[in-house]
Amino acid sequence: MAGGGRRRHHHFSKIHAFSCGKASMKQDEHSLIGGPGFSRKVYCNDSERAMSSLYNYGDNYVRTTKYTLATFLPKSLFEQFRRVANFYFLVVAVLSFFPVAPYSAVSNVVPLLVVVSATMAKEFIEDFQRKKQDIEMNNRKVKVHSGGGVFDYSKWRDLKVGDIVKVEKDEYFPADLILLSSNYDDAICYVDTMNLDGETNLKLKQALEGTSKFQEDSNFENFKAVIRCEDPNANLYAFVGSLELEEDQEDQQYPLAPQQLLLRDSKLKNTDFIYGVVIFTGHDTKVMQNSTDPPSKRSKIEKRMDKVIYCLFFVLILVSFIGSIFFGIWTKKDIKNGRMKRWYLNPKDTTVYYDPHKAVLAAIYHFLTALMLYGYFIPISLYVSIEVVKVLQSIFINNDLNMYHEETDKPAHARTSNLNEELGQVDTILSDKTGTLTCNSMEFIKCSIGGVAYGRGFTEVERALSKRKDSYFGRKLKNDQNVAKAAESKSTIKGFNFSDERIMNGNWVRQPNANVIQSFLRVLAVCHTAIPEVDEATGKISYEAESPDEAAFVVAAREFGFEFYERTHAAISLHELDLNSNMKSERSYNILNVLEFSSARKRMSVIVRDHKGKLMLLSKGADSVMFELLGKNGREYEEQTKYHINEYADSGLRTLILAYRELDEEEYKQFNKELTDAKNLVSADQEQIVEDILQKIEKDLILLGATAVEDKLQDGVPECIDKLAQAGIKLWVLTGDKMETAINIGFACSLLRQGMKQIIINSDTPENKALEKMEDKSAAEAAIKASVVRQITEAKTLLSRSDDNSEALALIIDGKSLAYALEDDVKNLFLELAIGCASVICCRSSPKQKALVTRLVKMRPGSTTLAIGDGANDVGMLQEADIGIGISGVEGMQAVMSSDIAIAQFRYLERLLLVHGHWCYRRISSMICYFFYKNITFGFTLFFYEMFTSFSGQPAYNDWFMSFYNVFFTSLPVIALGVFDQDVSSKLCLKFPLLYQEGVQNLLFSWKRIIGWALNGVTSSTIIFFFCIRALEHQSFRKGGEVVDLEVLGATLYTCVVWVVNCQMALSITYFTYIQHIFIWGSIGVWYIFLLAYGAIDPSISTTAYKVFIEACAPSLSYWIVTLLVLIAALLPYFAYSTIQLRFFPVYHQMIQWIRKDGQVNDPEFCDMVRQRSIRHTTVGFTARLEASRRFEASRRSEISLVPIDGKSTVNQ
Secondary structure (H helix, E strand, O other): OOHHHHHHHOOHHHOEOOOOOOOOOOHHHHOOOOOOOOOEEEEEOOHHHHHHOOOOOOOOOOOOOOOOOOOHHHHHHHHHHOOHHHHHHHHHHHHOOOOOOOOOOHHHHHHHHHHHHHHHHHHHHHHHHHHHHHHHHHOOEEEEEEEOOEEEEEEHHHOOOOOEEEEEOOOEOOOEEEEEEEOOOOOEEEEEOHHHHOOOOOEEEEOOOOOOOOOOHHHHOOOOEEEEEOOOOOOOOOOOEEEEEOOOOOOOEEEEOHHHEEOOOOEEEOOOEEEEEEEEOHHHOHHHHOOOOOOOOOOHHHHHHHHHHHHHHHHHHHHHHHHHHHHHHHHHOOEEOOEEOOHHHOOOOOOHHHOHHHHHHHHHHHHHHHHHHHHHHOOOHHHHHHHHHHHHHHHHHHOOHHHOEOOOOEOOEEOOOOOOHHHHOOOEEEEOOOOOOEEEEEEEEEEEEOOEEEOOOOOHHHHHHHOOOOOHHHHHHHHOHHHHHHHHOOOOOOOEOOOOOOOHHHHHHHOOOHHHHHHHHHHHHHOOOOEEEEOOOOOOEEEEOOOHHHHHHHHHHHHOOEEEEEEOOOEEEEEEEOOOOOOEEEEEEEEEEEEOOOOOOOEEEEEEEOOOOOEEEEEEEOHHHHHHHEOHHHOOOHHHHHHHHHHHHHOOOEEEEEEEEEEOHHHHHHHHHHHHHHHOOOOOOHHHHHHHHHHHHOOOEEEEEEEEEEEEEOOOHHHHHHHHHHOOOEEEEEOOOOHHHHHHHHHHOOOOOOOOEEEEEOOOOHHHHHHHOOOOHHHHHHHHHHHHHHHHHHHHHHHHHHHHHOOOEEEEEOHHHHHHHOOOOOHHHHHHHHHHOOEEEEOOOOHHHHHHHHHHHHOOOOOOEEEEEOOHHHHHHHHHOOEEEEEOOOOOOHHHHOOOEEEOOOOHHHHHHHHHHHHHHHHHHHHHHHHHHHHHHHHHHHHHHHHHOOOOOOOOOOHHHHHHHHHHHOHHHHHHHHHHOOOOOHHHHHHOHHHHHHHHOOHHHOHHHHHHHHHHHHHHHHHHHHHHHHHHOOOEOOOOOOEOOHHHHHHHHHHHHHHHHHHHHHHHOOOOOHHHHHHHHHHHHHHHHHHHHHHOOOHHHHHHHOOHHHHHHOOOHHHHHHHHHHHHHHHHHHHHHHHHHHHHOOOHHHHHHHHHHOOOOOOHHHHHHHHOOOOOOOOOOHHHHHHHHHHHHHHHHHHOOOOOOOOOOOOOO
16 A cells, blocks of 8 residues: 555655664763662563562552542541631530530531531532543553563553553553554654643654564563663653663663653554553653642632631620620629629529629630620621532533534533632633644645735634724725635635635646746645555545644645655655646655754755656745745745735744755765764764754755645634733743744734744753753753843843833743743742733743743732643643633543633633623622621621620520521522622623723722621611610500510511611612512511411420510511611611712723613714723734734834835834
């Protein structure tokens, strides 16, 4: 079979400029083996010897749960009782068993048990879901050598260090392995590391020559080897070790490098099978070393709520202390000079709790009683109510059809409800790139050939901009029907979304520059390392490439008439459209050398001999290096091409320059000899020598044009980022990709734009490479660190200058520099710089670094971080952030299982934060404030009554009145508030994104607002108590003329409290539903029903409530009049305050409510006036890009009279 069927016999290492997979012995590194940090010793295929050795390595079982069976009870109890209110009620529950309690122990213990048990059950269910995922992963099967050259299936969890495993195509590696051999003769394999570093390009791995011959199961019957290597660590990109084959008589050690290391959770691709030996298992594997334990997350509102409860505790202790002092003084005065002052209390014959002779002891006992009696200041049902509300809010999030992804049948899923309100306070988003912002696919969409731009397709960025009627793209879509059709059309060919009738379907042969187009397409079809795969059933050819953009180039060449269909180790074969005959013909190009791409070179070239014997160098690379390599006669199309690539970059496309030159035989022979000698050179400077030789041949190139591919963003990503930017949320991108790739994505999603100053902090410089070769490693690291610190300091200086002229800056930093920037003595400097920049992109970031960056941002006071990712490499970041969002995409479920909330697409983040986040924050904040209000109102009526009765410890209300206050009579309205209330609709939340800043600035749960509600509670309780006392003190209340007693006063007071707090709720709600009406007025009705029913029960049970309503309250007109007047008087202060505030000092959401109520939502002029406060000055997003484009266009008009139609810059940034 062509291409795919004969791949086993390819020897790709023979045509690469750099040694492919050959490990070179670096004495400075491998001399460390056996010392500290490099003590691991693995006996391969010899489990008995391994088990009997001194080394006790862990098993391959992996646990990601928060609890175990043994730790669930103590850890979950700790979680519950670290809440200060729960701890208080635990103490009260213990005290309730003693005589000082003013009520029974049952009424205290049962509510506490219900609260704690319900929350623990919720924690158990959530952690059990993680446990099931662990079980599924640990029980996966892999082939393991069981002896005698036989491989049997075994569970992942049963693997041991030293086992030989056989992994087949498209299987995940079960542990960290050393590659021994594969089905290829060269012992190479292709590895997908997307789960680890987010990169979509396949990595090429190659085994040592000494083990490459073991290609059959039977070869391992007598295989024995010893591996000595580094200890477990988190570095994904480094590995040092050696392998000693016991059958080797010379006892030669083979050096091991990252090229032989296969990491757990990466996948075998394009390779039938590999054999490997297990070196790291379970939590010793590098992916697990990069993970962190699942944290216990609590929202900032809940933390502040604890502080409020501390304040209420202080108030509780204060009033108890004050009451106990007065109680002690008055008790001591009961008997003075042998005379009883309050004779009706019979102080001579009383218990120790009221003994005038032991007044101090009585005061102490009273203090304990008061602590329990005034416990209604502390709302025990608050936590339960919040848990109920959050669960119901999560159900609404889960069932929001606007966040349902129909293609994958995945709705949003709130995996924990603890952090709902935190969604409304996010100020920084830290995002993965691959699979989160992008779709893991590239599309060839435009190109510039011979100075002519081709391609009518529209990018995601252009589509987003076109929705703005005043944008260039919007006008272009409106005026050009061909462009409009191209924008709407979608290609069915993976990797190809090109539309232009001038060069499609072979029409390019009739173009004036057809010979240039032919050369351009030849470079696309030949200059790559892709491998063709032929489907035997259909005959269709697909391509497996090391990177998705390379695959897109080969597909594009095929669609234009240059079909690559076969590769051998020495040649590439094409079906090529002939320029003269306009017919397909077979062409073969002998591959002489492949000059590989690297991040330093930023280009790739191949040297080929065509069918006519002509030698050609075909090259593609970044414009930053390719234009410098052009010859004098190769710059004909340079200016036009530069103009086009700036246009493409402004549209968010990734561009590459294509060029070529013909070689003469003597020049090539000299180059090939020098290159061969350099490859065989054993020297620390080998790589630099090879690079110098390559530069000699890659010169005097002739420019052909440029490609523009779209690193396909997920649907709606630019719009989402723009809306989040308008809401004041910053976005950081943390990716394992190369810097060039990350920058391109930054342009694609409008985090970067033309004209934005880029601060690039990079350790991959020639100076630092020279430092790395120093023998003194510590001195080299210190010098590199000093270089990074210097770059950060210079960037901060630039930042301070940009603040003066409002210039937007972008910070781009690579992984090596980031490692130094995150050290304790540098991280604060780095954070100050990053916060001042409009965009931050961290490249080549390891999973651990992602987590550390997230931790650093989270350290900022008042900051709420949200991390979003879709792969196993994002787990640490998701767990470290205040909120972790998992994308339920194509990279497995590791990120989802470690997240707090799962969504199917990045674009759903807009609705999740701006709508649900804002609503949940507002609802929870209002709910907690109202809870404190109603409990303070109730608690202070108890205190005032205690004061009225000489602090005797006698409650004003019946025991069951108090027990049911937070259960039946006031609980449901507050739950309805937390679930249903809306200040503005979802549509207006999205239309005015600045509304989100109410949560970021915590305006609705500030100390000012909390104290305001507390004072409202004190005011209401004062009005209720003293109004009732004065109105009823001398009022006859029964038919017989009896005045008000404790029972009637208590029932009247309680009635007023129930009416006032429920009507206060009605005044606070901004979005009424029938449920709110039922709960508010129903709670008041339930009080009267309860009073009737409870009062009808035997007096031994109902005690002070026996027939108090039927016989005393209901028949009395004063009871109803007092209730009405107290209600009006208690609500009047709040009503007056809210009216003045709404009329003269409206907050932002109230202005939006005015628009809605006045029917001006569709009035463009009025709406735009209010919206100007919403669209804050932003520096990222396509809105900012559009504004920057307008400013640039205006500046150009003032300088020149002739402007290109779109007004874009032709200067290469």
